[in-house]
Amino acid sequence: MKIPRAYYYMNFFEPLKTCLRLVSLQHKRFSKVQEFEERYKEVFGNRYISLVSHARTGFYFCLKSLGLEEGDEILMTPINIPDMLNMARICGLKECLVDLKKETYSIDLADAQKKLSPKTRILFLTHLNGIVPNMDDIVHFCKENDLILIQDCTQIVNAKYKGRNLEEYSDYTISSLCDLKVIHTHIGGVITYSSSALKEKVDQIIERECSTMSASYFFRFLVEDMVAVILLNRVFFTFFIHPTLSMVTKLIGIDGVENFTKGKGLKIGPFYLFKGLFGGGGNVLKKSVPKGMLFSFSNLQASIGLKRLSLFKDLERRRIRNSKILYKSLAKHQSSLPSLNSSGSCVFWKFPFLTEHLEELQRYLSQRGVDSARSNLKCFNEIKEFHIKDTTPVASELSRNTLYIPAHPYLEEKDMLRISKYINDFFRNNS
Structure with missing residues (x-):
């Protein structure tokens, strides 16, 4: 049997079940959200969390809660989705990118030291590939320079450093709950806090800015999930996708295939097919958070999330x-x-x-x-x-x-x- 490049943490029938829940207006109901939140805290040992529409909007809510001034600076490790940088700019911050160390895929603190200024307020650290860095050094750097540490633990969920959850090393941590993530709720995100006071402050912003999810917005992600589950099914991949992939690679090259998986579409002559299917193809720059992204976590996501946790x-x-x-x-x-x-x-x-x-x-x-x-x-x-x-x-x-x-x-x-x-x-x- 052939081996596909990725593993989708759900089966084909789960998106179909969610479609039925969508028809029954479960995106406007919230009875299971508290259950999912409590179960999530139990599984991962977190005390204070908020469920949000996306990890990127979670980052936006955290930044807004800090009361920062226009032009304040944020150190950022440079590999993440473009919207993370958009959120920082939307909140009026000036980014300063910090290089990584080759052996750890994590922040180069010597480079970070060079890029500090009197206006630096935050270090936004994205962990990559599930590899744990030296958190003592990172925390020491933040304390020494009076920086707020915000972590993106999307790729390192449940990792530990010296027996403690990575989330315990910062005041704020965000994680994604979308495609290919270990806890996959179609779309969604989690904010983890070091105290109830921080959670309360962010929750007030969430309540003020979020509305009910748009069914049409959510349906796009369901379609992507259904397509991906089929493409990455090992049997289907062995007998159909892999032979097709080999043929397509000969026609458009391996770079063309990679561009397709990044949402840039298949380029056939002057035309692009399936552009944006996997989240690419849209406008990179954002001046504000699109209203469609600002919605409350609902039963649709909570139901699938409870199964993923089990x-x-x-x-x-x-x-x-x-x-x-x-x-x-x-x-x-x-x-x-x-x-x-x-x-x-x-x-x-x-x-x-x-x-x-x-x-x-x-x-x-x-x-x-x-x-x-x-x-x-x-x-x-x-x-x-x-x-x-x-x-x-x-x-x-x-x-x-x-x-x-x-x-x-x-x-x-x-x-x-x-x-x-x-x-x-x-x-x-x-x-």
Whole structure:
């Protein structure tokens, strides 16, 4: 059986059930939201959380609650969705991008130190790939420079540092609950706080700015989920998608396929088909938060979220097991693997492999039935619409040269050893 590039944390019937709930107006009902919130806190050990429409709007609410002044500065690690930078600008902040360290995929504090100014107020730290950095150093840097730390833990849910949840190291943490995330509620996000006072302040803004979800807005995400669940089904991928992908790659090249998965559409001659299907293709720049994004978390998301929580721990255990097999089997390529902090428990949301031979390795694996993926996130300073002068060379290299190797929960040890063998064979044959 072939192996698709990603794992979707729901089955095909769940989006269909949500369609029925949508018809029955469950997006206007909220009886299950409290149940989901309590269960989420129980599973992840959080005390204070708010459920929001998107992680990006959660970030926006946190920033608004801080009472910052126009022109205050925010240090940001540069790899995330463009809307995170939009939210900072909408709140009147001036961004300053901080480079990453190659071995950890996390912030380079020496670079951050150089980019401090008297107006710097916040460090917004995005954790990548489920790899845990040295949180002591990060917290010390923030305290020493009187900075508010906001974390994006979307890719590192349930990770620990010295036995503590990562959320405990900051006043605010946001996480996404959308496609490919371990807790997938079609769309949604979570804000975690260090105190009830912070939660109360943000909740007042949420209540003031949010309205009932638009069914048409939500339906678009349901369609994307249904398409993705089919495309990433292993049986369907083996007998239909992989042969089609091989044919399409010959026609439009591997870059064309990657652009399709990023929502840029399939370019056939002068035309683009399916543009925006996976969230791309829209306007990058935003002057304000679109009203459609500002809605209250509803029964539609809570119902699916409760099921995801019931399956979470077993799926996570298996994904981490598979990633550790890869890590051990690829030990001879140490410079391509992230450095693992002995004080952290990494969750390997994705398994990153850094290589200058990315395209060749990706093609080699594909020919052997293993579909791997490049990053779908560009550095903010490489998005021309933002007009950013900051340079982050290491982050750019990581974004450009990281190949994500499948370590899906349903794969077995023999699958992981087979993938490892292919990678080892590739480098032995091309040394």
